[in-house]
Amino acid sequence: MYYPNTPYCIDNMTENIARRYNNNSKDELMCQIQQASFAAYDLQLYLDTHPDCAEALELYTKLNATVASLKQDYENAYGPLRAANSPCDTPFKWADTCYEWPWAKNKEV
Amino acid sequence: MWEYDRKLMYPVKIKNPNPQLARYVISQYGGPDGELSASLRYLSQRYTMPDNQLRGLLTDIGTEELAHLEMVGAIVYQLTRGIDVPAVKESGFDNYFMNHTTGVYPANTSGEPFTAAYIAVTGDPVADLNEDLAAEQKARATYNNILRMSDDPDVNDVIKFLREREIVHYQRFGEAVTQLQDKLTEKNKFYMGKDNCNGRCN
Numbered sequence: 408m409y410y411p412n413t414p415y416c417i418d419n420m421t422e423n424i425a426r427r428y429n430n431n432s433k434d435e436l437m438c439q440i441q442q443a444s445f446a447a448y449d450l451q452l453y454l455d456t457h458p459d460c461a462e463a464l465e466l467y468t469k470l471n472a473t474v475a476s477l478k479q480d481y482e483n484a485y486g487p488l489r490a491a492n493s494p495c496d497t498p499f500k501w502a503d504t505c506y507e508w509p510w511a512k513n514k515e516v
Numbered sequence: 517m518w519e520y521d522r523k524l525m526y527p528v529k530i531k532n533p534n535p536q537l538a539r540y541v542i543s544q545y546g547g548p549d550g551e552l553s554a555s556l557r558y559l560s561q562r563y564t565m566p567d568n569q570l571r572g573l574l575t576d577i578g579t580e581e582l583a584h585l586e587m588v589g590a591i592v593y594q595l596t597r598g599i600d601v602p603a604v605k606e607s608g609f610d611n612y613f614m615n616h617t618t619g620v621y622p623a624n625t626s627g628e629p630f631t632a633a634y635i636a637v638t639g640d641p642v643a644d645l646n647e648d649l650a651a652e653q654k655a656r657a658t659y660n661n662i663l664r665m666s667d668d669p670d671v672n673d674v675i676k677f678l679r680e681r682e683i684v685h686y687q688r689f690g691e692a693v694t695q696l697q698d699k700l701t702e703k704n705k706f707y708m709g710k711d712n713c714n715g716r717c718n
Contacts, residue, residue: 427527427673437523445525448580449684455573456691488522509524510590512597513531 429513436481444474518579525583526677530594530670535609538595539625540665542612544678545588546622546630549654555581557635557651561644567699570641573692574648577685584678589620591674642700645693652686655679 428434447470450463457463478488487493490501500506544550558578565571596609596618604613611627622630636647659679666672 427529437527441523441526444521448525448576452573452576452580452684452688455569455576456688456695458569489519506522509522510528510586510593512594513529 433481433485436477436484440474440477440481443470443477447471447474518582524587524590525580526587526674528587528590528594528674530591530668532668532670533597533599533603534595534607534668534671535599535603535613536607537666537668537671538592539607539609539612540662541588541591541595541671541675542620542623543625544655544658544662545585545592545620547624547658548634549651549658550622550624550630551581551585551588551655552622552630553634554578554651554655555585556632557637558648560635560637561648564637564639564641565644566641566696570645570692570696573688577688580681580685584681587674587678591671592620593618595671641696642693645689645696648689649686649693652682652689656682656686 428438447467450467450470453463454460454467482488482492486503486506487500493500546552555578558574558581562571562574562578565574599609599618604610612621612623615621624630636644638644638647656679659675659682662675663672663679666675
């Protein structure tokens with residue numbers, strides 16, 4: 408079905424995760440966020456054409472709650488994922504040089 | 517409106533620079549079947565869709581294509597980090613490099629800049645949705661070609677994800693077309709301006 412057949416499950420999970428993420432808690436948390444939010448988004452598309460599927464909607468709601476909680480953990484530890492979630496003390500964390508932008512190559516800021 | 521999360525939809529971690537591969541991949545950034553084309557097409561078509569399901573679907577898929585655009589840009593960016601002038605000259609990247617250095621510019625592999633001529637917005641929901649089905653297949657075909665030309669596992673991993681998403685979008689658009697046609701059969705009420713066409717809009 409929709410969720411179990413996403414690319415996160417098709418390939419050899421262990422091999423691909425090792426390639427895509429470093430072995431640290433920040434990358435591990437981001438991995439969980441990306442998996443859950445991707446699954447939720449895929450379900451969102453499914454719900455657009457199947458608005459009466461209660462099972463999908465239930466899973467979607469659950470995934471969104473998981474994503475919100477994981478994102479909060481990430482932001483508390485590693486900086487804002489949304490500009491509006493920047494802490495209220497200067498310097499403005501969104502543009503702070505210590506946080507890398509998502510297209511940065513490994514070890515680049 | 518759009519909010520931005522500072523993360524990629526799917527991670528892009530390319531270890532080895534490869535300006536030649538960057539030339540191929542740039543086609544999915546600014547080429548005719550690339551992510552910019554897809555996102556602009558869907559986000560523009562959604563205004564004249566006749567019901568909320570279609571508006572929602574086109575908005576959501578269009579937004580996802582913007583996320584893909586970011587990923588393809590990230591691939592090109594990472595493939596061109598740490599290259600030197602001999603590599604630029606030998607890889608055929610020199611033409612692009614002349615006007616863009618290692619910047620990420622919406623163009624296809626031949627260097628032709630992006631144009632809205634790549635998309636169509638007819639305002640007719642059946643025509644627009646069928647264009648979207650074709651667009652997803654063309655994108656899949658282009659990703660197939662990138663996979664044929666690439667032997668970098670880091671790049672291929674991301675391309676396979678993007679390619680799979682095109683297939684899933686094709687499924688969703690297919691469902692949308694069927695559902696739209698069912699509604700049309702009911703009362704022919706979604707064709708605009710029956711009155712404007714002397715009662716013979718088809």
